[in-house]
Amino acid sequence: MAIERAFLPLHNQPVLSPMKAFTKTQYGGPEVLHLEEVEKPTVKEDHILVKVMANSANPADWHILRGEPILARFEFGLFKPSIKILGADFAGIVEEVGSGETHFSAGDRVFGETLQGGAFAEYISIPATMCGKMPDGTGFAEMAAVPIAGVTALQALITYGKLREGESVLINGSSGGVGHLAVQIAKAYGATVTAVCSGKNSDFVTLLGADRVIAYDKESIHQHTGKYDLLVDTHGNLTYRDYRRMGQRGVVVGFTTLQHMISLNLEAKLRQYPLTQFTAECNTKDLETLARLMQAGKLRVHLEKTYPYTDIPEAIRYIEGMRTRGKVAMVWG
The missing domain is CATH 3.90.180.10 (Medium-chain alcohol dehydrogenases, catalytic domain)
Known part of the structure; x- marks a missing residue:
């Protein structure tokens, strides 16, 4: 509308x-x-x-x-x-x-x-x-x-990522606008969170509630061998191989180049990997879900x-x- x-x-x-x-x-x-x-x-x-x-x-x-x-x-x-x-x-x-x-x-x-x-x-x-x-x-x-950051994070994790209590999620780009809210929302829904950010932001993301932090300037995420139920990429630099290697399913929030976005989605579709890319749609229900999380002290x-x-x-x-x-x-x- x-x-x-x-x-x-x-x-x-x-x-x-x-x-x-x-x-x-x-x-x-x-x-x-x-x-x-x-x-x-x-x-x-x-x-x-x-x-x-x-x-x-x-x-x-x-x-x-x-x-x-x-x-x-x-x-x-x-x-x-x-x-x-x-x-x-x-x-x-x-x-x-x-x-x-x-x-x-x-x-x-x-x-x-x-x-x-x-x-x-x-x-x-x-x-x-x-x-x-x-x-x-x-x-x-x-x-x-x-609104934009919170609704995007909520829909990436819950609406499209289908995150359930007890599951593990890796959030790439965890210190930015969407990412720092996604870490907190994932924890509020009972997930185990691994956050990817720069080394200088590791303490910040840990204070948000991340169970583990990977500093990309110290460990290449493109060589990381951890296994997760869900991968959420807010930065947009994960490759198809990264998704296949680390995650059972994935959600793309951002992308670095149009060419990367097209090739990633095409390869995932051809190989039938459960990867979702979306544009968040704002609505009263999701906004007030975020408001309740803030009221309860689970999101800031x-x-x-x-x-x-x-x-x-x-x-x-x-x-x-x-x-x-x-x-x-x-x-x-």
């Missing part, structure tokens, strides 16, 4: 109900983002209008911003962006509820996401099915960091950096370095 695109750029047009937003009119790096006033969206049927209090930055943001890989442009605009306001993850306060919506009320603290953009703004009108209620005691910056977000909203381009530039421990948030107000 796509977000209602009720945003109009200023450019020589009067703005009746203005709000601030980061807009883009071309593909490129963070430098193509501009903070300007646009029209505040109106709430539609089955939507909620949220006053945004915080966002988080995700790899999806800079992929969409740059129009990479090129295949993404068939969805987001072939020659120039079809969606002017970037941003997926947010947390905020419900200002207005559209007709037909009964789960949320004005004043509720909510978090959610949409890959259709619109979150890097003071307000977002979004389908209610893409939001969840924030648990008591949590902050906006913390919860803005949960590590915020490496927090920026003011005016530095959203800098936040995206930072995560493009692909060395973030946990998440990066941006706060409005």
